[in-house]
Structures are given as C-alpha cells and as structure tokens.
Amino acid sequence: MIATNLKIKDGVLEFAGFSTPALARKYGTPLYLMDEQRIRDNCRMYQKAMTEFFGEKALTLYASKALCFKRMYEIVSDEGLGIDVVSSGEVHTAAKAGFPMEKAFFHGNNKTDEDIAFAMDRGVGYFVVDNVEELYAIEHIAERKGVTQKCLLRVTPGIDPHTYDAVATGKVDSKFGVPIETGQAEEFYNYAAALPHLEIVGLHCHVGSMVFDEDVYERTAQIMLEFMAKLHDKYGFVTQFLDLGGGYGVRYRESEGVVDIAYRISALADFMKELAAQLNIPFPAVLLEPGRSIVADAGLTMYTVGSVKRIKGYKNYVSVDGGMTDNPRYALYRSQYTVFAPERMEAPPTLHCDVVGRCCESDDIIQPDVWLPELRRGDLLAVCTTGAYNYAMASHYNRIPNAPIVMLSSKGASVAVKRETLDQMIKNDA
Ligand SMILES: *Cc1c(COP(=O)(O)O)cnc(C)c1O
Numbered sequence: 001m002i003a004t005n006l007k008i009k010d011g012v013l014e015f016a017g018f019s020t021p022a023l024a025r026k027y028g029t030p031l032y033l034m035d036e037q038r039i040r041d042n043c044r045m046y047q048k049a050m051t052e053f054f055g056e057k058a059l060t061l062y063a064s065k066a067l068c069f070k071r072m073y074e075i076v077s078d079e080g081l082g083i084d085v086v087s088s089g090e091v092h093t094a095a096k097a098g099f100p101m102e103k104a105f106f107h108g109n110n111k112t113d114e115d116i117a118f119a120m121d122r123g124v125g126y127f128v129v130d131n132v133e134e135l136y137a138i139e140h141i142a143e144r145k146g147v148t149q150k151c152l153l154r155v156t157p158g159i160d161p162h163t164y165d166a167v168a169t170g171k172v173d174s175k176f177g178v179p180i181e182t183g184q185a186e187e188f189y190n191y192a193a194a195l196p197h198l199e200i201v202g203l204h205c206h207v208g209s210m211v212f213d214e215d216v217y218e219r220t221a222q223i224m225l226e227f228m229a230k231l232h233d234k235y236g237f238v239t240q241f242l243d244l245g246g247g248y249g250v251r252y253r254e255s256e257g258v259v260d261i262a263y264r265i266s267a268l269a270d271f272m273k274e275l276a277a278q279l280n281i282p283f284p285a286v287l288l289e290p291g292r293s294i295v296a297d298a299g300l301t302m303y304t305v306g307s308v309k310r311i312k313g314y315k316n317y318v319s320v321d322g323g324m325t326d327n328p329r330y331a332l333y334r335s336q337y338t339v340f341a342p343e344r345m346e347a348p349p350t351l352h353c354d355v356v357g358r359c360c361e362s363d364d365i366i367q368p369d370v371w372l373p374e375l376r377r378g379d380l381l382a383v384c385t386t387g388a389y390n391y392a393m394a395s396h397y398n399r400i401p402n403a404p405i406v407m408l409s410s411k412g413a414s415v416a417v418k419r420e421t422l423d424q425m426i427k428n429d430a
Pocket of ligand 1: 292
C-alpha cells in the first residue's frame with residue numbers, strides 16, 4: 001500500500017482504521033476523509049527534526065493554502081506549529097479557530113490594502129513582504145495604525161527546483177519575491193531598513209513544490225546565507241529568521257519514491273551550520289513551511305460510480321459523482337493518483353479505464369489509464385493522497401456544491417466541514 005494508514009480487511013479498503021465503504025454510505029459521496037493522527041504525526045515529525053537539528057528557535061509553519069478549515073488550525077495549534085496565511089480568508093479562518101495569530105506569517109505576492117489592515121487588526125505576527133510597492137503600503141498602514149510591524153523580505157534565490165513549471169517559484173523571473181541576482185534584493189533591504197514602522201527581522205524564499213531532488217534546499221540555503229553575509233558585512237544586518245519555504249514532495253503512487261524528510265532536514269542543518277560558520281554570521285532561527293507533506297497522505301476521497309462507458313476498440317470511461325470541482329489537480333498539473341475499488345480490493349483488475357468527473361470539460365479527469373475490477377453504477381471508488389490542494393482548490397464549476405470533510409480519529413468519525421447545500425450556493429444571488 002502507498003501509505004501505512006491504508007489497509008485491506010476482508011477485501012475492503014480501510015483508511016485510518018475505518019471501513020471506507022461504511023463511511024461513504026453514512027456520509028454520502030463525494031466525500032473527503034482526513035486521518036487526524038496522520039496530520040499530527042506529520043506535524044510532530046517536522047517539529048522534532050527542526051528542533052533536534054536546527055535548535056530550539058527553529059519553527060515549522062503549516063502552509064494553510066494546502067488545506068484550510070477551522071479544525072485544521074485547531075490541530076496545528078495543538079501541535080505547536082506556526083502557520084503561513086495568504087489571504088484575509090485564511091487569516092479569518094485561523095482567527096475564528098482561536099489560532100495564536102502572533103505565530104502567523106502573512107504571505108502572498110499581492111496583499112491588498114484591505115488584507116494588510118485586516119491582518120494587522122487580527123494581530124498577525126509577521127508579514128512576508130513580496131515587493132517594494134507592498135513594503136510602502138505596509139509602512140503606511142502600520143503608521144496609520146500606530147504600530148511597528150515585524151516583517152521578513154521575500155527574495156528569489158534563482159533556483160530551479162526541477163519540478164513542474166506551475167509550482168516552481170524560486171526562479172529569477174518568478175512573480176514572487178525580489179531577485180538577489182539582479183541586485184534588487186539588496187535595494188529592497190535598504191528601502192525596508194529605512195522605514196520607521198517596519199522591523200525587518202528576516203528573509204524568506206520558497207523555491208517550489210513537489211521537490212524530490214536531494215540538493216535543492218542546500219543550493220537555496222547557500223545563496224540565502226551568502227546574501228545574509230553580504231547584508232551583515234555591508235550594513236550590519238542580522239537576519240534573525242531565515243524562512244526557506246515549503247515544498248517537500250510526497251508519494252502519490254506506489255512507483256514513486258518517499259522523501260525521508262527528517263533525514264533531509266538533518267543534512268540541511270549540517271550543511272548550513274558549516275557554511276554559516278565559514279561566512280562568520282550568527283546562525284538564524286530557521287523556518288520551514290510545509291503544506292503538502294503535512295496533509296497529503298492524511299486525505300482520501302470517496303466517490304460513487306455513475307456511468308461506465310465502453311467505446312469499442314477505443315477506451316473505457318468510469319464517471320464519478322465528483323471531479324475537477326473537488327480535485328482539479330489532474331487538469332492543472334497532470335497529477336498522478338492511486339485509485340481503488342474499495343469494496344473489492346482483491347478482485348482481478350480487468351477494466352482498463354479513465355476515471356473521469358461529471359463536469360462539462362474533457363480535461364475533467366481524476367486519473368487516466370487505471371486498472372480496476374469490473375464496475376457498475378453504484379459502486380464506490382477511493383482516490384488516495386488527496387489531503388493537499390483538493391478541498392483547498394475546490395470550485396463551484398457547473399454549480400456543484402463542495403464536498404464535506406469527515407475527520408477520523410481514535411475518538412471516532414466527525415464532520416469537520418459540512419456538505420454544502422444547493423441553497424447555500426445561491427444565497428448571494430440577488
Ligand atoms: C505553496 C507554498 C508553501 C507550501 O508548499 P508545499 O509544497 O505544499 O509544502 C510554502 N510556502 C510558500 C510561500 C508557498 O507558496
């Protein structure tokens with residue numbers, strides 16, 4: 001099995017110790033299931049490795065955008081992580097969940113004036129400033145409110161993480177951050193340092209997502225530490241926080257590798273400590289911002305099969321009662337997924353098909369080229385590793401309501417996000 005929270009019992013797929021068909025019958029489909037213990041274990045793995053290898057000041061921030069609803073923030077808060085947020089919506093959700101906002105870092109390449117003011121009013125601890133215009137916008141709003149806002153500066157190290165273009169963010173020509181290579185990041189620092197209502201406490205970068213290559217974070221850290229040394233030697237600036245972003249890849253299919261994240265963190269820490277000593281700069285509090293690797297393998301989606309279409313001599317289509325509205329990742333990135341027929345895990349896989357959604361879009365595919373047992377209308381399908389960037393990217397295309405999230409734990413199953421109703425979808429129609 002691709003993850004240790006998946007098991008087969010009497011031919012039935014179990015997830016987090018629960019029978020998946022029983023949950024589908026109880027809560028209906030499409031349905032997101034989340035394994036609470038797995039989320040907590042992933043948080044703990046990061047916390048432990050970060051403090052063990054980088055010291056007590058190190059902090060893991062959960063990247064909210066991967067999966068955002070109130071219960072998530074309660075779990076993350078419980079586990080002692082910080083968060084990164086990118087919109088007033090995420091700030092509001094976290095604040096309503098009682099998250100300690102002084103541990104929130106506000107990201108995004110285009111924070112509106114309303115976002116900035118809203119986040120300051122909610123007591124967001126740190127702003128990660130994306131560009132010079134934004135720097136002045138934050139300064140003006142902080143001045144108006146009579147506060148001093150702690151900020152990190154987002155810079156681009158010019159690293160190609162060898163991932164998909166759509167999720168590569170650290171290259172010089174990225175829409176995020178200010179490039180080091182062109183000298184603009186140094187100017188950015190100088191403008192920032194002169195502003196009276198901002199306290200510049202660190203630097204941030206994020207090179208991309210689904211990173212598997214061994215040396216990506218070392219190459220990134222090298223550029224960042226050298227830039228820190230330059231600011232230190234030229235201007236006496238001490239970088240208190242160095243945030244290296246998120247991005248560790250996860251396994252979506254049996255054939256893919258597993259990143260040993262704790263080991264990677266230990267290797268990165270060794271590399272950085274040695275280089276910081278060589279450069280003769282104080283070692284910063286290191287932050288990482290994982291999203292996907294906290295929640296991806298804690299999620300599983302259940303669907304009901306509708307039509308099974310066999311186009312003679314061509315291909316077979318199995319349509320499910322969800323699709324790109326609950327999981328747009330194949331349409332966006334050609335993402336890989338593992339699909340099971342959860343009621344017949346031991347039946348021979350004789351049906352070669354594309355598993356497709358119900359939306360009016362040919363690319364509304366959950367996964368092409370899948371081998372499954374023979375299927376009929378009313379059978380169930382399970383799609384694994386859907387915890388990250390599924391619910392978070394859900395849409396209302398074709399006016400399909402959002403699916404609910406059921407949280408599974410040793411205390412039982414409980415609804416964390418209710419199924420959206422048809423009336424809720426029209427409530428803002430005037
Ligand atoms: C997307 C993103 C993350 C999280 O990336 P994952 O691949 O989900 O770990 C962290 N930081 C920033 C700035 C991001 O844009």
